[in-house]
Amino acid sequence: MNSRSTAKRDGDPAGPAKSEADAGSNQTERAVCARRHFRFGWWSLLSFLSVGMVLESLHGFKVGWYLDVSNETRRLLWTLGHAHGTLIGMLQIAFAVTVNAAWGGTSRSMKLASNCLVAAGIVLPGGFLVAGVVVYDGDPGPAILLVPLGALLLFVGVLLTAWRRQATP
């Protein structure tokens, strides 16, 4: 239920004016939120692009700590961290575009989705990357516990966005 329908139902005589003010406020919040996610998304992309360059360098210099079969768990985790970080960075930009152009939910749900996506953008790839620093043969390090947490945050963020997205912008 959005703020406009609430104002109408309550029969507030100052409704239209307040609605306009709310709408203005919402638009500002959406703009702030979109900027936040544009900024976070692009910086994420730059960060994980850099991680990708580091990984490519490890390949280029045939670094055994990354490439040896005995370190395949580390290689898998860092590859996953790189891939998830990059994709979630793109997701941040997509969320910013969605918030700007087609957000149909409350600002509270928008903030919740925003916070979930930002947290997921850090925790999920970070969990993979940190868990790959110290591995136990085929098992990742304890930081892997961050990954399901990040996955949950990502799920909530994407669910809220899908749910509160306007059918037609």
Place this chain on the structure above:
Amino acid sequence: MRVVPALALALSVAVAVAVVAFAGPVPERAAVTNRPISVKSGGYIGSESCQACHPGNYHSWHESFHRTMTQVPNRHTVTGTFEGSLTSDGLEYRLHQDGDRFTVSVAGGEPRQVVLSTGSHHMQAYWLAPSGPGRRLGLLPFIFLHEEQRWVPRVAAFLQPPRHNGGVDESGMWNANCERCHATQGRPRVTAPDVMDTQVAEFGIACEACHGPGEEHVSLHRNPWRRYLQRTDDEPDPSIVNPRRLPHDLASETCGQCHSVWIFNSDQTAENWNEHGFSFRPGGDLSKTRFIQRRDHMGEGDPERSSQQAVTPDYWFWSDGMIRVSGREFNGLIESPCYQKGELSCLSCHSMHTRGDASAIAKWADDQLAPGMHGDQACLQCHDSIGSRLAEHTHHAPASDGSRCYNCHMTYTTFGLLKAIRSHEISTPDVAASLATGRPNACNQCHLDKTLGWSAEHLAQWYGIAAPELGELERSLAASVLWTLRGDAGQRALMAWSFGWQPAQRASGEGWMAPFVAVLLDDPYDAVRFMAGRSLRSLPGFKNYPYDFLASRERRMTARDGVLKLWGERGNLRGRTESALLMEPGGALRLDELNRLIQQRDNRPVMLLE
């Protein structure tokens, strides 16, 4: 309405996943009828189950020659060239390859499929599909040598008296003997006279050969919490054996289950093995089921011994009980003071797993030595005080071959795989033992140009080892000359190899060696001739000398005479005039004396069972 097709699709996917997950591959028992098969039972589940959690260890094992000791033939595992034909003792063997299928036709008969191979490091042997019922294999009487890239008769690849190669050996040797150690948890399963339904847990020496059956371990550790708790627990995991965490004797017995000369300690144990495989498990007490041949029992009966054929010492041991064949290192280890008084184990120097890139792993696979154990560090990890006064201890330059611990305390006195191999009985150089047993001592195996008297004198002077009483020949002629000309086949084999050993060439000079190597080019034993040919090519002036150890006697003698002639013509190859080397003052060889000593050759048959 769109829900129905979605549900149908989901159900189809679920069924397909269930079929793939639970149906599994077709059991080998049903699919393969012409060879022993792999059947997982008794808690053995196979090495694939280890890979997901232990990728590094799995990989290094996968690159090891333990894994490839027995393989099902395909174009990637077969190293021999299956084309053309081989002839031996009047029988023609036509070899043929069609993709992953290899066959052999004997004397124009029906092609028999090659169904298993043994070895992949130095040589490879081939087993043929049964000629009768069951899974009892025939043995192709040829072996493919990897370095030489050639086929040789199987009888030529082992040190044994000259004999006919024979046809395909149908005695079921693989089923009854080889599977004991060239497969994991084999059981011959003799079901009727001459019929065997042999099964193994896995072909080759796999994870469970050293760690024990893995079923319980894998089952328990599907739980991630248990895995992480185990990581932080200092106690060994009770569901699996890690030999590295065992006491040194039990850890060594894990290797000793294969690398030893042994027999079952009772008929009941042997019968149980026939049906169910070995009851020994890594971490257990080997002596509960086996009698390991020990020096104390040499030549004596043992009341605990089963009715099986007793161990024939000559096949495996020097006369004082030191092991003299390769692959039985445990017998040497347990007689070593470092094992008996210390905590030396196989794993003190060897590691069954390693880390690193492909080249590092390939290098490790050659002898599976742990990092840093190629040099003195292996010994200095306990005898560290010697490291700081190496020259004082060895009386050799610290950087020289004479200061390497291995060279004096683990000499090349065992034989196998057509070469001399270091003894794993840690010992000190001893001229008296050389006299008593004929076994080369460390001094004379390196200083090939010196007499036993010279070694005895130095050992007495440097270490206070009492010099034994020596005969005239031992004091006047180089020990290598005596062992080469008068020794038995085992001594001649070691000398044939030693003449090509670089440290010996550096210590003794190479120029004088050719005539003595030439004598061995015409030795009655194939294996001696093989090594003599290899050593000859390492001598200056003979790198490309044409010689085939399997050529006719006439051609071998021509080759031998050619070496002598070439050596005689090229004075710069000689450079030595010592009488100890049968040289005249002018450098000419005392051929009459050489031939006289050859007439004294010890021609007792020698057969070393690797």
